[in-house]
Every structure is written in C-alpha cells, then in structure tokens.
Amino acid sequence: MSAVLGTASLPRVATGGPPPRDPRARAASIGLWVFMGVATSLFSLFTWAYVMRMSGSDAITLSLPAQLWLSTALLLAGSVALQLAAGAAREAVGIAAAWRARRLLLAGGLCALAFLASQLWAWQVMLAAQVQPTSHPAGSFFYLLTAMHGLHLAGGLVGWAWAAWAAWAYPAAGAWRIALCARYWHFMLAVWLGLFALLRWLTPEVARFICGTA
Numbered sequence: 001m002s003a004v005l006g007t008a009s010l011p012r013v014a015t016g017g018p019p020p021r022d023p024r025a026r027a028a029s030i031g032l033w034v035f036m037g038v039a040t041s042l043f044s045l046f047t048w049a050y051v052m053r054m055s056g057s058d059a060i061t062l063s064l065p066a067q068l069w070l071s072t073a074l075l076l077a078g079s080v081a082l083q084l085a086a087g088a089a090r091e092a093v094g095i096a097a098a099w100r101a102r103r104l105l106l107a108g109g110l111c112a113l114a115f116l117a118s119q120l121w122a123w124q125v126m127l128a129a130q131v132q133p134t135s136h137p138a139g140s141f142f143y144l145l146t147a148m149h150g151l152h153l154a155g156g157l158v159g160w161a162w163a164a165w166a167a168w169a170y171p172a173a174g175a176w177r178i179a180l181c182a183r184y185w186h187f188m189l190a191v192w193l194g195l196f197a198l199l200r201w202l203t204p205e206v207a208r209f210i211c212g213t214a
Helices: 002-006 023-054 067-090 095-128 137-169 175-201 204-211
Strands: none
Touching: 023 137, 023 175, 023 204, 067 095, 067 175, 095 137, 095 175, 137 175
C-alpha cells in the first residue's frame, strides 16, 4: 500500500510522461488504450455501413432535434471538467486542492448523466415526429449509432464511479484513475462529434459520391 500511496510518478498518466511504477495503473492504462482501439474499429465499421446504406435509392436526410446540440455541450463540459479534475488531482496539495478535484470529478459524472438524459429526450422527439427505428435507413442508423455511443458512455460511468470511490477513499492514490477517466471522456467526445457530424451532414448525394454510385 505504501508504494501506491507514495508513488510520485502516478499522475504522469494524465500528461503522457513515463508510465507509473504502480503495475495496476500501467495495466489499466494499456487496457484502456486497447479498448479504445477496439471501440474505434467498431464505430468505424458502423460509420462505413451507414455511408453505404445512405447511398441507396430509398435513403433520406434526417432533420435532427435541437436536443443533440445540448448533448454535445454537456459532453464537452464533462470532458473539460474531468481534465481539470485530473490536473487538480495530479497537483493536489492539501485538503482544499483534493476537494477541488473531487468536485470537478463529480461535475464530470453529472454532465455524463445529463448527456444520457438529453439523448433520451432526443429519442422522444424523434419518435413523436414518427421517425421509428424501422422507418428508413437514416432513422435506423440514428437509433443504432446514438444507442451504441450511449452504451459506451454508460460503461464509462462504471469507471467514473471507481475513480470517484478512490478520490474519496485514497486521495493520494486516485490521481491516475481520474486521468484514465478523463482520457476515456475525451475519446467519447471525439466519437460523438464524428457521429453528430455524420448524422447531420451526410446526405444521400454525398454518400453516393463517396461510394462512387452518383
């Protein structure tokens, strides 16, 4: 336990410096990179499938609800909060700094929960507009892509809870957990921005041009 509590290099997970000496932190960091690589491949395959399906003769362009802009703002705010929490935890000296890291960590998690709520709100708006999962290709992929992203973010909340527990129970040893949380939130933000741009601006004409069927 003393090696965990006293290791000064643990915070360097957040800065890209040398790997920490704690084997748990190193293993968790590598595991997260591997998972993000797999998730990137998965979302890339879904993206290409969407492009190909949108090149069909029955494809139409969706009018997306304004709630998705709220979702984007919430996810961005959560990503910023977690990055600030990682920085505060890395440099925390004294009770006040530790509490700042905890508050920022809590804010990041609350933004993620609000993001998921806003996504459900957007689904309600789409369903009220008679856009069903089986209505047309754009509608089907809208629910599929947003659901897949939401599930990955919900899974990230498990890691966030783990980091929050460590921040309260072992403040000196929790910095690398918060840093990993921040890294995953940045990844989720990047994926969401890509999906949002795809859903908003990919038209059948653009899809046919990409697929060479225009």
